[in-house]
Amino acid sequence: MIYQRVLLKLSGEALMGNLGYGIDPKVVADIAQDIAQVVQEKVEVAIVVGGGNIFRGVKASAAGMDRATADYVGMIATVMNAMTLQDALERINIPTRVQTAIAMQEVAEPYIRRRAIRHLELGRVVIFGAGSGNPFFTTDTTAALRAAEIDAQVIFKATKVDGVYDSDPVKNPDARLYKSLNYNHVLTEDLRVMDGTAIALCKENNIPIVVFNLAERGNIIRAIKGESIGTIIGGSYDVN
Template sequence: MVAPKYSRVVLKLSGEALAGSLGYGIDPDVVNTIARQIKEVAESGVELAIVVGGGNIWRGVAGSAKGMDRATADYMGMLATVMNSLALHDALQKHDVDTRTMTAIEMREVAEPYIRRRAIRHMEKGRVVILAGGTGNPYFSTDTTAALRAAEIEAQVILMAKRVDGVYDCDPLTNPQAKKFKVLSYIEMISRGLGVMDSTAASLCMDNKIPLIVFDLNQEGNIKRATLGEKIGTYIGGELNGEGDH
């Protein structure tokens, strides 16, 4: 069996990924498929932390744009990530994957509070850790959460699961001439405004030299392929001579 290239990773799932073709809410069949892929990765020995978005239930920015207090809207978004995390936790447990959900906002009845060293210890024991509740602060996205937690737990890479097979110079769903990037630097990603993640998250990744792999979640087995270092999706890193040969 081929050994994984990355031994500790952060997997970033958008809330929309859990909605599937429904476009909103949680599709149990989609969550089950994702859980099956995660089990495969966990069984390969990779230490895995997962950050889940909440956009399938609520978007704080959207609420704020319609006049709601931004902090209140963002806290609602954090609660949405907890709902998604619990759904994923349940699916993983049904697949016999030892899982812990940790939240940045304390709610002991449903999850453990996020404590960095405890999260690392869980992963060292082979448990999948789901990191819910964003950073616990308004005005920060779950992309920023993924970057922050990856730095804290010393993850080697962030795997960004999307509904497209990489990063393009424009929307491939509306423009068939869109060009796909195989490799990008952080600076290119930011300067081109490619929308992979917000500028705060991108800066965190750049400052801490955490590479990103953006890939298609809909193709089953891609999460494991990414951990093995196979050339899928788009690799985003600092130096493009060396690691950039992804």
């Protein structure tokens, strides 16, 4: 295996499949099976999950809701997704711990960096819920922060498209897929892979980001094996 410890960033939308809202149990079960393949290869896996399938703080704020309050509600939504994913993993005998940045001791552990690392060393999947615990920060930024804290070698960002394009592939059939990019290109061209804070954190800590299509079964294990799928940002490709 090319990586020993990885962080997987899952959007909340990835968990709802073709539903318009909520969680599709079959999709979650499929994701759990793919993650199980990775764990069975003795790769340590941490996950940050979003909450956009249940509640989007930015959208609610734009509609008039207090931004900080909206962001806290969104953080709670990520915990619901984290617990759902934990259940799917443990039903196939993958030991899993949920750690949250907002205390919810009845259902999850508090986020403690050393404890998270110890869980990973013992072969447990660790799912980070409740974002960073602070409003005004995205779960992409949380992914970059947690990856740096636990010394992850790479961030895998699972999306609905095959990687990073120079324009929206849904609107432009001639959009070009990038195979590799450096951090500065992503920032200056405003490619919106992750928010600017997340990209800056990855650049500062030299954490590469692999963006790939989650919908294709087996892509998670292919990416971790180092196969050429999606787009890789930074790492040895960062020439600036």
